[in-house]
Each structure stands twice: as C-alpha cells, then as structure tokens.
Amino acid sequence: MVDVLDNKRSATKFRVLVEIAERQPAVNQGEIAEAVGVTSQAVSEYIRELVDEDFVDKEARSRYRVTKQxxxxxxxxxxxxxxxxxxxxEDVLGSMQEDxxxxxxxxxAGDTVSLSIEDGLLHATPGGGGPATGVATTDAEAGAVVGVTGFAGIIDLDPGEVTVFQVAPIRSGSPHGSKTLAEAARxxxxxxxxxxxxxxxxxxxxxxxxxxFAAGEVAADAAGRGLDVVVVATTDLAGRVTDALRDAGLAYEVDDL
Structure with missing residues (x-):
C-alpha cells in the first residue's frame, strides 16, 4: 500500500506538509486546520513532528519552510x-468498463477475444490466445464495431518514435521548406x-x-498507441510539446530546422 494511504495519520501528515509548502513562509495553523479538517492543536502537533523529521524548518513564530528533504x-x-x-x-476499473x-x-456476445492495437485503434480477434484478452458484449461481423469488457493482460505494443522539429518564430524571418522535414512527414x-x-x-x-492544436498531447497519445509521430513546433511552443511527452514517459528526438 502507498505509505500516505496506510492510515489516516500518514495521509493527514502529507496534507499538512502540502499546505505548508503552498503557504510558506507565513503559515496560519488555523487555515491549515480548516483546509485539512483537523483541529489547530493537531496541526501544531503535526508541524512539530515534521520539524523533528527535518521535513520543515522553523524560522520564527508562525514562519516555516519545507526543507529539501x-x-x-x-x-x-x-x-x-x-x-x-x-x-x-487502468487495471482495476479498466477491466470493468466497456470499450x-x-x-x-x-x-x-460472450466470446473471449484477443485484443491488439492496429493503426492506433483497438481490434478484437476471436479466441483468447493473445497477451491481452476481453469478453465481447455484442455480436459483430468482420470489420464492424464490437463492445468489449472484462479486460485482462497487457497489449504487447512498442511505443512509436517521436521527432520534434523546432522552427523559429516569425520575428526571426519567414518560414521556409525543408527536405528533411518533408521526408520525415511522409x-x-x-x-x-x-x-x-x-x-x-x-x-x-x-x-x-x-x-x-494540442500537439504535445496528440503526439503522446499517438506514440503511446504505437504510431510514429512528427511534431513541428515554434521554439516558444516546443517546451509544451516535450513536457507532454515526458509526462507520458515517452522518448523523443529534437531537431532544429
């Protein structure tokens, strides 16, 4: 179990430290008590514990800072x-939902199916021999849409490759074409x-x-479905794209045009 979810005290300690981090250095224990749902006395006790653990430094009366630790x-x-x-x-509720x-x-309906991703879309094949399976909730002919629930296993899928091309904003000059970009886009x-x-x-x-629009989010979703992606972004927007890719745990390359 996650440490802060082990018991109510651990969860409250976590929330108190979050509130200190958000309000530092001037910390009003009454406001924290109201936000967390405990008494001011309890907040004072939690703060003393956090100070003893070197999670918080006390600078002066009602002034605290969260330490690096x-x-x-x-x-x-x-x-x-x-x-x-x-x-x-994903694992618990995902197995209960219908897709x-x-x-x-x-x-x-009722057949066990093997699940796979093709062209970024979920496909179901009769039989349960694949690494990921489900149960059909509707009848369907080949090529038609079928409902699937009772998901189990993990779809064997390698993430797609992502290349981010950075272009200069208009203030640096008019945009021009690139043979490298043309080949990558194709x-x-x-x-x-x-x-x-x-x-x-x-x-x-x-x-x-x-x-x-939403280039980073779209790129992350597509690459996560096994598709190769090219993103072209101005230098002032490229950070948003790479942030979305990092948040999704995806590798990427950055090239300048």
Whole structure:
C-alpha cells in the first residue's frame, strides 16, 4: 500500500506538509486546520513532528519552510499516489468498463477475444490466445464495431518514435521548406503542428499536418498507441510539446530546422 494511504495519520501528515509548502513562509495553523479538517492543536502537533523529521524548518513564530528533504518526501509520496491511482483506474476499473473495438472476424456476445492495437485503434480477434484478452458484449461481423469488457493482460505494443522539429518564430524571418522535414512527414503516421509558423513550414515542405492544436498531447497519445509521430513546433511552443511527452514517459528526438 502507498505509505500516505496506510492510515489516516500518514495521509493527514502529507496534507499538512502540502499546505505548508503552498503557504510558506507565513503559515496560519488555523487555515491549515480548516483546509485539512483537523483541529489547530493537531496541526501544531503535526508541524512539530515534521520539524523533528527535518521535513520543515522553523524560522520564527508562525514562519516555516519545507526543507529539501521535505520536498523530496512530498515528490516521492505524490508519485506513489499517482501510480496507485493509475493502477486503480487502468487495471482495476479498466477491466470493468466497456470499450469498443473493430472485429477482425465474426464475433458473438460472450466470446473471449484477443485484443491488439492496429493503426492506433483497438481490434478484437476471436479466441483468447493473445497477451491481452476481453469478453465481447455484442455480436459483430468482420470489420464492424464490437463492445468489449472484462479486460485482462497487457497489449504487447512498442511505443512509436517521436521527432520534434523546432522552427523559429516569425520575428526571426519567414518560414521556409525543408527536405528533411518533408521526408520525415511522409514516413510518419501522424504529423502535428504547434504554431502558425509550424503549419507554414509544413506546407512549404509539401506536407499537411493532421492536427494543429494540442500537439504535445496528440503526439503522446499517438506514440503511446504505437504510431510514429512528427511534431513541428515554434521554439516558444516546443517546451509544451516535450513536457507532454515526458509526462507520458515517452522518448523523443529534437531537431532544429
């Protein structure tokens, strides 16, 4: 079990430290008590404990700062909670929900099916021989949509490759085409653009973007489904793209045009 979820005291201690981090250095224990749902006396006791553990430094009366050790502990606990939440939503609840897939052959409701990702979309094949399986909830002919629930296993899928091309904003000069970009765009499954200049560079390279908004999120979702992605972004928007890719745990390359 995640440490901060082991018991109420651990969870409250975590929340008190979060409130201190958010309000530092001037810390009003009454406000923290109201936010967390405990008494001011309890908050005072938690703060003393956090100071003793070197998670918090007391600078003066009602003035506290979270130490580096405290920040590291918050990050660790927050990461553990996030992983636990992902497990609940994806592994536990995910197996209970119903999703749609394309049937690769005739399927009847109640059949066990093997699941796979093709062209970024979920496909169901009669039989349970694959690493990921489910149970059909509807009848479907080959090529039709079938409902699937009771998910088990993990779909064997390698993430797609992502290349981020950075282009200069308009203040640095007019966009121009690139042979390298043209070749990369033709080979990619998905081409995304972030910024007007990015769209202009793609057009000048005889390439058409599939999406022109939320490029980082789209790239992360597509690559997570096994698709190769090219993203063209202005230098001032490239950070948003790479942040989304890092948050999704995906590798990527960055090239300048």
């Amino acid at each position: 405290g920040v590291d502990w918050l990050f660790q606990q927050a990461s553990d909670v996030r992983r636990f939440a992902d497990h609940v939503t 749609a897939a394309f049937a690769t052959a005739g399927i009847e 080979a990619a499954d998905v081409v995304a653009a972030a910024g007007v200049e990015a769209v202009a560079v793609l057009r000048a390279s005889d390439a058409t973007p599939d999406v022109t």
